[in-house]
Amino acid sequence: MRILITGINGFVGTNFTNSWCKNHTLFGLDIIQPELEGVVRTYGWDELDKVPRVDAIVHLAGKAHDTKNQSLEHDYFEINTGLTQKIFDYFLLSDIRSFVFFSSVKAAADSVQDDVLTEEVIPVPVGPYGESKIRAEEYILSKQADYVAKGKQVYILRPCMIHGPGNKGNLNLLYSVVKKGIPWPLGAYENLRSFCSIENISFVVEQLILKENNESGIYHVGDDEPLSTNELIMLISESVGKKSHIWKLPKGLMSTMASVGGALRLPLNKERLRKLTENYVVSNAKIKRALGIEKMPLSAQEGMRKTLDSFR
Numbered sequence: 595m596r597i598l599i600t601g602i603n604g605f606v607g608t609n610f611t612n613s614w615c616k617n618h619t620l621f622g623l624d625i626i627q628p629e630l631e632g633v634v635r636t637y638g639w640d641e642l643d644k645v646p647r648v649d650a651i652v653h654l655a656g657k658a659h660d661t662k663n664q665s666l667e668h669d670y671f672e673i674n675t676g677l678t679q680k681i682f683d684y685f686l687l688s689d690i691r692s693f694v695f696f697s698s699v700k701a702a703a704d705s706v707q708d709d710v711l712t713e714e715v716i717p718v719p720v721g722p723y724g725e726s727k728i729r730a731e732e733y734i735l736s737k738q739a740d741y742v743a744k745g746k747q748v749y750i751l752r753p754c755m756i757h758g759p760g761n762k763g764n765l766n767l768l769y770s771v772v773k774k775g776i777p778w779p780l781g782a783y784e785n786l787r788s789f790c791s792i793e794n795i796s797f798v799v800e801q802l803i804l805k806e807n808n809e810s811g812i813y814h815v816g817d818d819e820p821l822s823t824n825e826l827i828m829l830i831s832e833s834v835g836k837k838s839h840i841w842k843l844p845k846g847l848m849s850t851m852a853s854v855g856g857a858l859r860l861p862l863n864k865e866r867l868r869k870l871t872e873n874y875v876v877s878n879a880k881i882k883r884a885l886g887i888e889k890m891p892l893s894a895q896e897g898m899r900k901t902l903d904s905f906r
Contacts (some may be wrong), residue, residue: 601655649694674726701727758792781840791897817894833902
């Protein structure tokens, strides 16, 4: 299979390349073009006309969610929406069979109101990251008549937080905190969150590309089991060879501290406490039905252990 991967030099693109290069012919599209091992060539965005014939496009390029809120709103829409429109228009005019767009669960919901987030939810994104992703989704879906008439397959994937070798972000920060032996004070909150190991999402995308009878549409992607923050801390402690320190301080005390922290502009405030302790569980039932599998290749615990071990 000949595959064009946009944003190939990023975290997900690099891992996909390592996983697929022995079985597929890979081409890249990125703003920078260092040649990854296993990639025939990486092109710039102004060189689309030079890209050779491929069977599928995996569109990863995008501006990641900035949890510090330091990015400009315009940048999200220019990259996440604008580049998606550009590459999808290219796809529609070509004879390429499959297109996989990496959106995000944040395009569907900033927080999960029911027990589990499914594809049937009416999207209510919050902030420019989620809004720019849903705008890109809407553009793709507005062209549905065109790609259906041409017999093309189009998949919009909304993954949970993807982790694996080379991961950067909040998981790394939590890893550093636990490694230093700093206690976790929110042990009284048994919140559950869905994650997505790079191995599982790599498997999903490859299967979507290889099989010709999968139904186009929107699919949530995540590991089979959610993890609590307490369980995640215990897995990190196991990985670094240290005893976990989880303090179950009263929730009322933590809420009061968050209120004071907000008034004094300290790191812990009401909003941050909510984010750290909320449930965000995502269903992967639809994508497993589409692929005809009962479970993902790796359990959530197995995938997380592999990621944490890669940090050492």
